[in-house]
Amino acid sequence: MLTKEQLHDIKGLQLLCEANDQITLKLNWDMLQSREAQEQNDYFLYENKELIAFLGLYEFGSKAEICGMVKPDYRRKGIFSSLLDEALAVCKARKYREVLLNAPAASATAKAFLKTIPCEHSSTEYQMKWSFMELPEEKDIRIRSSKSDNDLKAEIQLDINCFDFLEDEAVDYNKKIRKDGKQQFFIIEHGEKTVGKIRVSHEKSEAWIYGFAVFPEFQGKGIGRRALRQVIWKEHRNGYDVFLDVEAKNSNALKLYESCGFQTFQAQDYYTYTDSKG
Incomplete structure (x- = not known):
């Protein structure tokens, strides 16, 4: 189970990254707020007590979704790759039928990173607001x-x-x-x-x-x-x-x-x- 401090840090980093990149991250807050205490689904990297990177693993039956973020000043240093390697090792141990990596369609940073790992586009999801x-x-x-x-x-x-x-x-x-x-x-x-x-x-x-x-x-x-x-x-x-x-x-x-x-x-x-x- 995530602590109030961890949830606060995730939200702060999310807002920073979204403002910097002009995107909306999908971090499945309904799931973050109800994590199982005994399961490893969240990966953090702090520096001087400041959260600089986060990755969340979300389980939907035998399918897993992964989404994360890195503070802009700390990108291209291999930080997200390290967190992803940890999460993928857990996915392999749990034997998920499918692992999906989620990225905002407008994120040039995410798409550049995805070109460096073995993956292929699966689907696009629209987020809709009622008018x-x-x-x-x-x-x-x-x-x-x-x-x-x-x-x-x-x-x-x-x-x-x-x-x-x-x-x-x-x-x-x-x-x-x-x-x-x-x-x-x-x-x-x-x-x-x-x-x-x-x-x-x-x-x-x-x-x-x-x-x-x-x-x-x-x-x-x-x-x-x-x-x-x-x-x-x-x-x-x-x-x-x-x-x-x-x-x-x-x-x-x-x-x-x-x-x-x-x-x-x-x-x-x-x-x-x-x-x-x-």
Whole structure:
């Protein structure tokens, strides 16, 4: 578990790097704030009590994502390479099926570094922010808190069906994310049936939507759109700016989000690490 001091140092370095490079780093703060005490997922380098480099390892089932940063004055000294080597050794020991390196699409520094290691571009993810638009009142969709064991089983099955998790991966992942006190878990109901799920993470004035999924047999009926509108409007009424992520090649989801008022403001690139010896 990360200490308050470590989280403060990470945030400070993040803000410095983002301002210097004119980018937005994706450090998965919902996960940083709910780390397992016994797992090594975060790598720090301090100099004179100042954090000058950080790397975070994020597990999604049998897939791992890596993102990090180095203070501008300390770059091109091999610092990030050393942290990455440590993280990749852990990835190898855990036998992840895939390791992805995350870099803001606008970061020339990150792209130059990625050219020096064995990896290939895998996908691009858009980060989207909701722009105000009037949304109709949705009366036939119910969004309620996830509370029961049956709710959890439904959420696990949705991760298997919609996000390609294996069953044991989905079980483990759902147990981990529930340790984050800033996230709220919701079940989507239609006609008294559980049809999907959605969760919301709050950070200051921001509400981030994650894990939005509808069972395949209920897709294409407008249920997901109506549920999303309901969640957006609730968060807006409560004073939050609303955000979400979507894979660029997922054209159906992208069109759905745009139709509900979301606009892309940032892109993140993902690169698959390809060195089997790493």
